[in-house]
Amino acid sequence: MPLSEPPNPEHKSNNAMLCFCIGAGLAALSWFLGVGSAFSAAFAGGLASAAVGVVGGVALIFAAFSGVILMAVGAIWILIRVIADQSGGDRYKDVQR
Numbered sequence: 001m002p003l004s005e006p007p008n009p010e011h012k013s014n015n016a017m018l019c020f021c022i023g024a025g026l027a028a029l030s031w032f033l034g035v036g037s038a039f040s041a042a043f044a045g046g047l048a049s050a051a052v053g054v055v056g057g058v059a060l061i062f063a064a065f066s067g068v069i070l071m072a073v074g075a076i077w078i079l080i081r082v083i084a085d086q087s088g089g090d091r092y093k094d095v096q097r
């Protein structure tokens with residue numbers, strides 16, 4: 001695209017999908033790491049592993065909560081964009097097919 005052409009107003013960013021997918025990744029990663037840390041803390045025993053388990057547990061809870069929030073924001077953002085595209089009226093009226 002030459003620099004003299006204006007940007008396409010119909011171009012949409014992928015930020016809503018990125019927000020949702022990063023949230024899903026955080027939620028899945030926290031689940032996998034949580035299961036692993038629970039098994040390792042159960043088999044290791046001792047005071048040091050309990051301290052690491054508590055700190056790791058708090059971090060995993062924060063990651064899971066952040067993932068759920070990002071997924072909710074991404075889903076609502078995608079839904080709003082779909083509704084906005086459907087209620088455009090005669091926005092695509094002159095499009096050649």
